[in-house]
Amino acid sequence: MPVIEYIDAIRLAMKEEMERDPSVFVLGEDVGLKGGVFGTTKGLQQQFGEDRVLDTPLAESVIAGAAIGAAMAGMKPIAEMQYSDFMFPATNQIISEAAKIRYRSNNDWDCPLVIRAPIGGGIFGGPYHSQCPESVFFGTPGLKIVAPATAYDAKGLLKAAIRDPDPVLFFENKKCYRLITDEVPDDDYVVPIGKSKVMREGTDITVIGYSMPLHFAMQAADELSREEGVEAHILDLRTLQPLDREGILEAAAKTGKVLIVHEDNKTGGIGAEVSAIIAEELLYDLDAPIRRLCGPDVPAMPINSPGEKHFLLNKDKLKAAMLELARY
Amino acid sequence: MPVIEYIDAIRLAMKEEMERDPSVFVLGEDVGLKGGVFGTTKGLQQQFGEDRVLDTPLAESVIAGAAIGAAMAGMKPIAEMQYSDFMFPATNQIISEAAKIRYRSNNDWDCPLVIRAPIGGGIFGGPYHSQCPESVFFGTPGLKIVAPATAYDAKGLLKAAIRDPDPVLFFENKKCYRLITDEVPDDDYVVPIGKSKVMREGTDITVIGYSMPLHFAMQAADELSREEGVEAHILDLRTLQPLDREGILEAAAKTGKVLIVHEDNKTGGIGAEVSAIIAEELLYDLDAPIRRLCGPDVPAMPINSPGEKHFLLNKDKLKAAMLELARY
């Protein structure tokens, strides 16, 4: 199986779905000739033409809103938000419209839309090119939210999102784009929305998370296994909404010690809900308080290099927290 | 002490602060001659003139954005969002701007802004005049969020919000406006932001919540006390951000059985964070799983009368959940 970059997995998913279904199209800022500011849509306009890979004016609300209209009309738009930090102007269209179209029309209308947005820091992006906006949209029923950590999942989840009959927010991690490579089959497959995945089997502690920090957890787990004999069980949520309750509870029950990790700031993040689900259903199976290791509760990470490093999770931070939990 | 309505408490807070400080002013849709669609700003334009009680064009992003500018210029704006459902067009201004101005400028600039927005259902408002948007803004560091349940707190918290050096979202409950009356002193007082309040002392179960559902909890608690000898300890968070961790932990520890209630839908709501805080710090003091009784996870409540009733919390739903927890 070919090993490819996370960013290529995303592009391939779009390419293949566009080949498969003429109603799929891409719109956003700089997605055309330039191929996106990260290169995610590179080559698509050349292959599919200007109509299906549309450079839009710089206006996220109408990018989302026109995509919503086109989706209601039966198209399958993929709207790119250049950075997730810049999707907030589209909040009203996403929360008031996309999320509620099926419900408010009692299933008469639907909105099969994908909104792709790059999240995460570590690229010297500073406060406004590094954010994780998941928690703003999480908890809005009617939206689905996915956030893959691997190239395999990125491709499979994006295909699932494009084929999904409901609006899906696809949060791709900028830091993963070129850093994460893994085996991705050439043939068509989808990763089902709503299903978590065990990345590593273990017996001592459970780490639950999504996106980039899981790779730190995996590295830390390897070292902890070698150095301390601590075996971490690692669960990739993959889908943030709807959360895979069974998957979460199973993983938590496996070890009775849970560490939840995400780069988004701690308060009000996805981790709070994961913790609450466990506290609600599994309290008596726990051998330690439920911990969260997340970005700090400041508005956004600074751009200066030591500041950025200080704010981001990394293998060492994960390892320390995991070891502490194992020893609890 | 005079007993006044919740809505009057809000108006009085604005009136008194405007008398006290010439830099305080109100802006929003229909706040002037009409006095607001709920009558919250009634009489203010007559007293303070068109300049200080400003009817704006129908555009929430610039209502928030111009208020932010004026706040940076040293004014103390109170921006009214007609319904909290309609504040989403202002999300970018609130999350990207108001919340981050102090941080991004390293304390050079600040943004002493209040955004008032009515939340909650039960007024036959249907999907878009009934929502609780707290969870969208909760978890954005840099914002403070308050949500009073009583007239006393409404007045005291609004005054605190107006005097606060940082942006405060003031979520007032529509259903409380005329239904909730309580004693409010004539003289000047503030309720500190960040401090919860014990509404009722009890020993058997702890109910933690905010806004309207607490009144159902109080009614239910009275009945449970009389009928079942169950004594509920009830904590009003009052401030949603920053959450009063000590207050929450103290209240939870008091009984070891926690029910969290809010009208906002369950997943990703404030209750998740409250639960996570308890699960993180107090796990071994719990005698029951942490429960949440919240609005259902649908996009928004229907307008038809049985549907609305079905979706809203009420005394009976609270009572049943509280009794079940007490018997756990």
Add this chain to the structure above:
Amino acid sequence: MTQTGTVRHTHRHAELGISDDKAVAMYETMTLARGYDERVQLLQRAGKINFHVSGISQEPSQVAMTFAMDRETDWFLPYYRDYGVVLSVGMTVKELMLSVYAKVEDPNSAGRQMPGHFGSKRLRIVTGSSPVTTQVPHAVGFALAAKMRGERSVSIVSFGEGSSSQGDFHEGCNFAGVLKLPVIFICQNNQYAISVPFSKQSAGRIADRAIGYGFPGYRVDGNDPLEVYRVVKEARDRAVAGEGPTLIEIMTYRVNPHSTSDNDMAYRTKEEVDEHKKKDAIPVFRQYLKDVGLWSDAQEAELQVRQRAILDEATEYAEKAPFQSAEDSHRYVYAEDNAITRVETGSESVGVVSAGKGD
């Protein structure tokens, strides 16, 4: 290119290509919208229903603009006062009544949404919401889809002049202008946004904004439905010819309070309102039809009886009709054929229901 004055002895409607039958149908739709509106106001005052938002005085132009469209191929994105639009497209009074009573048979939302929040895929009426102006980008998206698929379909979207202050108005118009999309933007300028008069809403003319977007903008008298028809028809012709969008500002006046919850005497005078009531276009249009020999007092009497019967029957039906069950009110958060995301239903335990609790 203008044909004004070239066909002297033809009547105005015929000049515009409106058949006699169509002219009469337009009139009957106007009076039906008016009758519906008045009836619902009575029902609200009688405490039968909670809430009504009136379109009175705006129906003539609403009907005219809709009749100028192709009701088989075009997409309609009305706003909450657009009874004239949806009745023209084919929604029935019974359906509207079901909506105002919030009953499950309401095709717009099964009684989930407020009345005036229209939607019917069958009738090509796009589901609408309460936050104003969000429908403008949607209309642009429908036009984009039509263009991409090579369909001769035009989308037409209404909004008030207050709503035109929203960013979505600007973003939608600008986007459509660049791509020359087949969409018609209709601003129904009824002089008020709740209590805020137009003078406090904008210092310019809404129609003039089109200049900045590079497409034509027209201001037209809403009390002249034939002129409204002409301008919209022309806009539609341009749209299908690939010439792009048009912005049309229909000058009208909201003679009723904003809604049944509003007391308009707090911010305007009875004199001002009465002044505008006198300009009502319905009697003028009736007189026109009489003048050209298409209408008579006898027909008017028959119409009144016929439409009253429709209203009576619809009211009775809607009043008796059932609500959506509490159980079903949990449905359709997500598509139901998608098992993973089906939402728990049928639970008495509000709050324990959680979206996406899979299986």
Add this chain to the structure above:
Amino acid sequence: MTQTGTVRHTHRHAELGISDDKAVAMYETMTLARGYDERVQLLQRAGKINFHVSGISQEPSQVAMTFAMDRETDWFLPYYRDYGVVLSVGMTVKELMLSVYAKVEDPNSAGRQMPGHFGSKRLRIVTGSSPVTTQVPHAVGFALAAKMRGERSVSIVSFGEGSSSQGDFHEGCNFAGVLKLPVIFICQNNQYAISVPFSKQSAGRIADRAIGYGFPGYRVDGNDPLEVYRVVKEARDRAVAGEGPTLIEIMTYRVNPHSTSDNDMAYRTKEEVDEHKKKDAIPVFRQYLKDVGLWSDAQEAELQVRQRAILDEATEYAEKAPFQSAEDSHRYVYAEDNAITRVETGSESVGVVSAGKGD
């Protein structure tokens, strides 16, 4: 009212009320902005710093518009290419260098924000962010505050033509138009928004949008700084006279890639860029100063030496300057005199820090 041609033998700058010293200062500020920009590009290529966004070709108009304002009373809301603005207002090259190196002494953000995100209360430069166009409503708010307090202060705000597609542009202009606020909206139309050419950004002229808001809009050649000065000065005069806002579209061209991360050859040709490079306003303005006897080759040589020294010193200083400490980077989420909301600091345990964990 126009004085064109009435004072034949006066030089253009004098006609506009610009003193000789001020004209020279304008020139020196332009070259300083240019020199700074070129230096930072070198630093970026040398790997000394990460990122730069260039304002080259836009500085002459930026300097001109700023010199037309009152730097003691007015409020400045620049965008990320506005080195010409902030240098005119009094920010030093050293301060800019500290920002590009993201060092703690950077007055804009203590090295928290990207370079080009200006802010200095002392200099009346309002803190800016990355999401484009949010500053437009802020400028309106500053103007509102000035009007409410009866101050003779005008706010001036810049944004690109791409940014003018955002809803905030529209909402801000419309709001300011209604209230006749003292604000000047400056669209620096440099023909590209990253890779998107103006033809795909808008089908109209940005300046024409003012018509719809009921205030004047002008398009002006950015390579003619004296004309820019004139138009902005006039707008400022109108603003302080209570006559409301002005929209000014400065026609310019972004000769460099969007940023140091961009490869512009993916979407435009070298020929196109070279064509525009030829129109550079700096040599033209220098020649003008020479023609009117205010400048010489000797002065030019002296200036180059002087400004190179400034740049050298600033670079050296900034390179050596310290970063903000990890501990301090947690500060100022909320006001610190407000004990309740102080955020935990000084913790190595990222993620255990939680906003609002009191005391």
